[in-house]
Amino acid sequence: MGNILLIQPPIQDFYLTAKRTIPYGLASIASALEKTGFSVQILDAMACSRSQSIALPKEMAYLKEYYGKEDRSSFALFHQYKHYGYSFEDIARETKATSAFLVGISSLFTAYSDQALQTARIVRQSLPKAHIVMGGHHPTALPEKVMEEKAIDFCIRGEGEISLPLLATALQNQSSLDSIPGLVFRKPDGSLHISEPCVVKDLDSLSLPSLHLIQSDFYYRGKNASAVVVASRGCPLQCSYCSLGAHSCLSYRRRSLSHVIREIEIALAHHPVLFLDFEDENISFDRTFFLALLKEIQKRFPGRLELRAMNGLYPPTLDEEIVYEMKQAGFKELNLSLVTLSPEQLKKFRRANVKESFEKIVKYALKIGLSAVGYIIVSSPGQDPHSSLHDLLYLAKNNVLAGVSVYYPAPDSLDYQICKEKKLLPAQESLLRGSALPISDSTSRLQSITFLRLSRVANFMKALKDKGIEIPQPEICSSSKIRSQDRLESSKELLSYFFQDYRIRGVTSQGEIYIHKADTELCKEFAQKILTK
Known part of the structure; x- marks a missing residue:
C-alpha cells in the first residue's frame, strides 16, 4: 500500500x-x-x-493598545505575537x-x-x-x-x-x-x-492510537513525559457556547475500561512516570465508569501517573468519594468549570447553576491537599460585565485560582449561529479566539482585558496568602522606577499602588513603571471588594 x-x-x-x-x-x-x-x-x-516574533496581522491591529509594552510583573498578559x-x-x-x-x-x-x-x-x-x-x-x-x-x-x-x-x-x-x-x-x-459528519458509534472498534509516531521526546513536562488519552467523545450537556453542545452532531460515547487501560499501558511502556491529560469533554460524567477507571489506575500503575483533566470537570458529577479517588490515582489539581453565577446568563448558556456542588468540591479538595482552578466565561453577547466581576470575586474568595476565558463564538455551536444572525461575528476567522477579544457588545474590549488583568491580580494575591505573605497596604506611586528587581517584590509594590488608585501597572525589564489600559470602574469595585470578608 x-x-x-x-x-x-x-x-x-x-x-x-x-x-x-x-x-x-x-x-x-x-x-x-x-x-x-x-x-x-x-x-x-x-x-x-x-518560536519567532512576527507582526500582528492587520485585522488584529486594534489589540496593540491592550497588549502594548513588555511586563515582567505577575500581572503580565501577552506582549508579542509569534509563529510557533x-x-x-x-x-x-x-x-x-x-x-x-x-x-x-x-x-x-x-x-x-x-x-x-x-x-x-x-x-x-x-x-x-x-x-x-x-x-x-x-x-x-x-x-x-x-x-x-x-x-x-x-x-x-x-x-x-x-x-x-x-x-x-x-x-x-x-x-x-x-x-x-x-x-x-x-x-x-x-x-x-x-456528506454529513462521520461518527464512530463503537469506540472500542478502533485500534489504539499509533503512539510510536508521536515525537514523545519533545512532549515532556519537567522530567516526565506527557501523553493524552480520550476515554469518551462528545458531551451530554447542551451548553450553547460549545461546539460539542446544543448544536453538535457528535453524541456522547464512551470506551470500555479495558480499552482505556490498555492504551495507558502502552503509553507507560517506555516511561517510569507520565503526565497524563484526559482530554475528554466530560470525563467524570459516567460516575460508575470514572470511579472504576480511577481505582484500576491505582491498582495497575501506583505512583506512575500525574493526572489532569485540562478540558475541565463538571462539578455536579463529582463528590467526596470521587475526589478522594482522583487524588489517590494521581490528580494534583482540579480544573472546575463554573462558567458564571448569573441566572440570566446561565439561561442563555443553557447551563445549570453549579455553585453548591462547586463549593463542596473545592472545600473537600483543599482539605485533602488538592489545588483547584475555577473557570468562568466573560464578555459574551449581552453578558453584564458587573456580573462577570462578581464571578471573578467569587473565585478569589473561594481560595481557587481564577481562570478567565474571554468568550468567542465557536463554529458549529448554537451561539455561533446566534452571533451570525445578530451580525456579531468578527470580520476574520483568525479573530475567533479569546486572546483577540473578538466580541465587543455589552462588555467592551477594555472591560474584557480588565478581567484578564484582574484575574492576574487575584491569583497573585492568592499566591501571597499561600506563602504566608501579607497583602501590602495601599501606597501612592511617587516614582517611575521600580524599587526592586525581584519579581515578587516588584509585583507587591505594584499591588500596593493598585489598592491606592485602582490602576493596574506593569514594569519593563529596565525597571520602568507604566499603567496598563483597564476599566477604572471595574478596577475600583474589584479593589474595594477583594479585601472584604
Whole structure:
C-alpha cells in the first residue's frame, strides 16, 4: 500500500500551551490507516521549541493598545505575537522528502485555519501530484469555506478513523468516492459534494492510537513525559457556547475500561512516570465508569501517573468519594468549570447553576491537599460585565485560582449561529479566539482585558496568602522606577499602588513603571471588594 503523510501545522498566536498540542487525533487516524495496510508518517510541526516574533496581522491591529509594552510583573498578559513551530520552509523541505500519495492536514481550531491552509499550499508546491485532504473541527463546521482553497482536494467532516482509510483505498483503486462518510469534494460541475459528519458509534472498534509516531521526546513536562488519552467523545450537556453542545452532531460515547487501560499501558511502556491529560469533554460524567477507571489506575500503575483533566470537570458529577479517588490515582489539581453565577446568563448558556456542588468540591479538595482552578466565561453577547466581576470575586474568595476565558463564538455551536444572525461575528476567522477579544457588545474590549488583568491580580494575591505573605497596604506611586528587581517584590509594590488608585501597572525589564489600559470602574469595585470578608 502507498505512503500517507499526516501533518499538524504550526500556529500563530500570543501564547502556546505546548503540552496540549500532542497530535493525539492524528495518531488515532494513523492507527486506522496502518490497520488497513498503509504506511504512515506524522509530521508534527509543533514538536519543536522554536518560536519567532512576527507582526500582528492587520485585522488584529486594534489589540496593540491592550497588549502594548513588555511586563515582567505577575500581572503580565501577552506582549508579542509569534509563529510557533516549524517554519513553512521547514514543512516544504520535510514534505518534499516523502513519497506520500495522500497528505492529511489537521485543522482543529478555526482561529488557526490560515496556518493550516498555508500548509496545504506548501504541500501542493512540494508534492504536486499528491492528494490533499483536510480534517478536524474547522472543516467539519465550515467545509465550504475550506474548499475555497484550490490546494485542497477533499475535506473530512467528523471523525476520520473510518473516512480516511476509505478515501485512501478509493484513491488507490480509482473507485467511487460518493459513499464515503464525512467526505467533501468537488463534483465535475464545480459544485460540492458535502456528506454529513462521520461518527464512530463503537469506540472500542478502533485500534489504539499509533503512539510510536508521536515525537514523545519533545512532549515532556519537567522530567516526565506527557501523553493524552480520550476515554469518551462528545458531551451530554447542551451548553450553547460549545461546539460539542446544543448544536453538535457528535453524541456522547464512551470506551470500555479495558480499552482505556490498555492504551495507558502502552503509553507507560517506555516511561517510569507520565503526565497524563484526559482530554475528554466530560470525563467524570459516567460516575460508575470514572470511579472504576480511577481505582484500576491505582491498582495497575501506583505512583506512575500525574493526572489532569485540562478540558475541565463538571462539578455536579463529582463528590467526596470521587475526589478522594482522583487524588489517590494521581490528580494534583482540579480544573472546575463554573462558567458564571448569573441566572440570566446561565439561561442563555443553557447551563445549570453549579455553585453548591462547586463549593463542596473545592472545600473537600483543599482539605485533602488538592489545588483547584475555577473557570468562568466573560464578555459574551449581552453578558453584564458587573456580573462577570462578581464571578471573578467569587473565585478569589473561594481560595481557587481564577481562570478567565474571554468568550468567542465557536463554529458549529448554537451561539455561533446566534452571533451570525445578530451580525456579531468578527470580520476574520483568525479573530475567533479569546486572546483577540473578538466580541465587543455589552462588555467592551477594555472591560474584557480588565478581567484578564484582574484575574492576574487575584491569583497573585492568592499566591501571597499561600506563602504566608501579607497583602501590602495601599501606597501612592511617587516614582517611575521600580524599587526592586525581584519579581515578587516588584509585583507587591505594584499591588500596593493598585489598592491606592485602582490602576493596574506593569514594569519593563529596565525597571520602568507604566499603567496598563483597564476599566477604572471595574478596577475600583474589584479593589474595594477583594479585601472584604
